[in-house]
Amino acid sequence: MTGLTKRLLTTTSVAIALTLGLSGCGDDVGKVSLGLFTTKDVIIDARHDPKIPGVTCHISRIEADLSLADPSDMSISCRQTGPITAAEIANIDKSKNGEVVFKESLSILFKSLKVRRIYDAQNQTLLYLSYSTKETNGSHKHALSTVPLYGTQAWIAGGAVIQD
Template sequence: MKKLVLLSLLALTGCGGDDVAKVSLGLFTTKDVVIDARQDPKIPGVTCYISRIEADLSLADPSDMSIACRQTGPISAAEIASIDKSKGGEVVYKESLSILFKNLKVRRIYDAEHQTLLYLSYSTKESSGSHKHALSAVPLYGTDAWQTSGAVNN
């Protein structure tokens, strides 16, 4: 029975991906800081690093997370043309964090005025009176996308 519960929990925690690091929070805890690298599926020249707490023997992982996104390859004007440019942007990554309907989502939002890609990570379930979230920005300055969109804005 215990094995079945553990296997179910592992299946629901959203495994897979590019695990970069796992750092223990101490000798007498089952919690670790996990760092994952995720490429934007529509803009592969952007990689986001997401750090979060993973609680191995808990039914729910904490909602705290951090995100840092960087340009790690070329970004083209065609890639920028293909993304959702609405105020709400689009979800580019989603991972289940518990069996209690809590997800970690990363949403890409395009700031046309400043020619910057914003990546918002957030928990879909309120924790301690707050929906935990973090923000990272990737400017298009110096990319093919900047030059093309810059010429349109001038």
């Protein structure tokens, strides 16, 4: 092998290793094509609540490469995937508006996907609302998922309410 061939193989090997290593850094857990003659795919992301790491939300949405008609439809499903403590619940926003826990730009036309966590104190349940910030066909698309605290370390017997 010549020196040029060895350098080319080394450079190619490093590029492949970096590509494979970086591909594992994303949070995409699935990608399904909507057909042979479309550039649209269903993307499924897994996101952990930054303040309650024991909650994982799976969000599916349409990704429309090469299209400005990116649909706003999405779905969300959140589940307890680890411990949830009373201390974590004590540190979240408990207002009626809750707080945005995830945000992702979906297009260059000012559309984004947001997920907001709202605490339902009476039912001791975390609500995760996903919604599009751009109106589509007269509607702001949204979806809701809940994570009950029953059976977790954060559950308060008798329904006592955790205050700020």
